[in-house]
Amino acid sequence: xxxxPHRPEPPxxxxxxxxxxxxxxxxxxxxDTGPVVRVGQPPVPPRPGxxxxxxxxxxxxxxxxxxxxxxxxxxxxxxxDPAEVPEGDGAEPPLTAMPDAxxxxxTGEPPVDNPSGAxxxxxxxxxxxxxxxxxxxxxxxxxxxxxxxxxxxFLLVLTLAVLISIVELTGALERGGHRPPxxxxxxxxxxxVALAWTRGPSGLVVAFxxxxxxxxxxxxxxxxxxxxxxxxxxxxxxxxxxxxxxxAVLLLAPDDGTARVLAFIATVVCSDVGGFAAGVLxxxxxxxxxxxxxxxxxxxxxxxxxxxxxxxxxxxxxxxxPWWGGALFGVAIALTATLxxxxxxxxxxxLGIKDMGDLLPGHGGLMDxxxxxxxxxxxxxxLLSVVAPV
Numbered sequence: 001x002x003x004x005p006h007r008p009e010p011p012x013x014x015x016x017x018x019x020x021x022x023x024x025x026x027x028x029x030x031x032d033t034g035p036v037v038r039v040g041q042p043p044v045p046p047r048p049g050x051x052x053x054x055x056x057x058x059x060x061x062x063x064x065x066x067x068x069x070x071x072x073x074x075x076x077x078x079x080x081d082p083a084e085v086p087e088g089d090g091a092e093p094p095l096t097a098m099p100d101a102x103x104x105x106x107t108g109e110p111p112v113d114n115p116s117g118a119x120x121x122x123x124x125x126x127x128x129x130x131x132x133x134x135x136x137x138x139x140x141x142x143x144x145x146x147x148x149x150x151x152x153x154f155l156l157v158l159t160l161a162v163l164i165s166i167v168e169l170t171g172a173l174e175r176g177g178h179r180p181p182x183x184x185x186x187x188x189x190x191x192x193v194a195l196a197w198t199r200g201p202s203g204l205v206v207a208f209x210x211x212x213x214x215x216x217x218x219x220x221x222x223x224x225x226x227x228x229x230x231x232x233x234x235x236x237x238x239x240x241x242x243x244x245x246x247x248a249v250l251l252l253a254p255d256d257g258t259a260r261v262l263a264f265i266a267t268v269v270c271s272d273v274g275g276f277a278a279g280v281l282x283x284x285x286x287x288x289x290x291x292x293x294x295x296x297x298x299x300x301x302x303x304x305x306x307x308x309x310x311x312x313x314x315x316x317x318x319x320x321x322p323w324w325g326g327a328l329f330g331v332a333i334a335l336t337a338t339l340x341x342x343x344x345x346x347x348x349x350x351l352g353i354k355d356m357g358d359l360l361p362g363h364g365g366l367m368d369x370x371x372x373x374x375x376x377x378x379x380x381x382x383l384l385s386v387v388a389p390v
Contacts, residue, residue, distance in 0.1 A: 147262060155193060165241050165365075165366050165370050166182070166185055166189060167182070168356040168357040168359075168366060169356060169367055170233075170237055171357075172347075172348070172351050173233050175351060176352065178229060179222070179226065179230045180230050180231075180233040181218045181219050181222075181230065183218065185234055185237050188211025188215075189238070189241065191207040192208055192242045192245075193242065193246060194207075204247075204250070211238045211242075215235055241374065248261060248373075248381075250381050251380060254390045263314045264377060264380035266310060268373055270307050270309075271333060271338070271372065272303075272337070275295075275299040275334075278299050278301060282296075283296030284298065285297045285298065287299070287300060288342055292341070292342055295341070300334070300338055303337070303338060306334075308326075308327050308331060312327055312330065313326070314326060319384070319387070319388030321388045322387065325383075325387030328383065329380070329387060333380060336378075338372070339375065340371045340372040340375040340376065341371050344368070355368055
């Protein structure tokens with residue numbers, strides 16, 4: 001007679017053990033070394049003669065304790081076949097880590113400032129000063145010589161610098177995932193320099209617009225995927241390098257164009273030198289630590305002071321303008337040169353690179369020296385047109 005499902009089972013030893021599916025879970029296993037403890041029952045002492053396994057204690061950790069993933073975990077990979085190491089071990093640094101002084105804090109690796117991978121010997125300012133000074137003097141000598149001997153020769157030097165800078169900038173954008181068409185920008189750069197020299201501001205603007213139109217047409221040949229991204233990047237390069245450099249050509253066009261270009265370049269150089277000296281000696285408060293960790297407010301003050309001094313001297317003695325015009329010129333050049341440097345640093349941080357190139361020892365690429373000159377050329381042309389009109 002089947003058991004009544006509504007009748008409670010007798011308590012005590014007369015109660016049958018509960019069974020699971022197909023009698024698999026009957027409260028014991030074939031390899032049991034002790035009784036099964038169910039929820040709600042008191043602990044059962046171990047059987048006599050069965051040894052109790054010792055507690056497992058973790059091995060001592062040498063060195064500082066870490067929390068979470070470590071970006072230097074590749075130094076502590078387990079021995080054996082590399083294919084057996086599981087993925088996601090935390091050995092790869094984050095994509096936003098920069099291979100410089102700022103990124104080294106995140107990656108734990110030494111800064112690398114040249115494509116060959118060997119860190120250069122740098123001073124307190126983060127540069128190889130011997131190479132930087134030598135290269136800077138050489139470039140300055142070439143510029144001064146071309147301006148004083150034959151003005152059109154400066155156009156050749158400027159055009160060559162613009163073309164090299166375009167190649168460096170487009171190459172950096174390609175490493176960052178963009179594909180800007182380079183050929184129409186290079187051709188348009190030559191046209192901008194030529195038309196700025198022969199036709200003035202209107203010729204420069206027309207050449208820039210034609211360059212952007214040529215970029216849009218040229219990029220059609222590669223299909224629709226990434227069209228807006230690549231065309232926008234090329235238009236940005238055309239604006240950033242040859243269009244802004246065209247204002248240096250406009251400075252050169254008047255009869256006293258040699259003096260105007262020299263005044264513009266000398267003021268930018270004073271901004272760099274004054275900011276460098278003040279930053280190394282007194283720099284304590286970072287201006288933009290996430291963009292350029294070495295720039296400080298004390299360095300900016302040094303740039304402004306040096307530019308105001310040279311600006312007043314140049315405007316009053318060379319162009320016979322008012323002293324306040326020279327002071328305004330100096331302050332504006334100091335600000336635009338600093339902003340130009342920070343702007344290029346921001347682009348490099350976004351692309352994940354240290355320098356635009358390695359053409360100039362101690363400086364990086366040529367574009368790394370053009371960054372402060374390009375926006376300053378626009379401000380120099382506009383302000384000198386007001387305080388020292390032709």
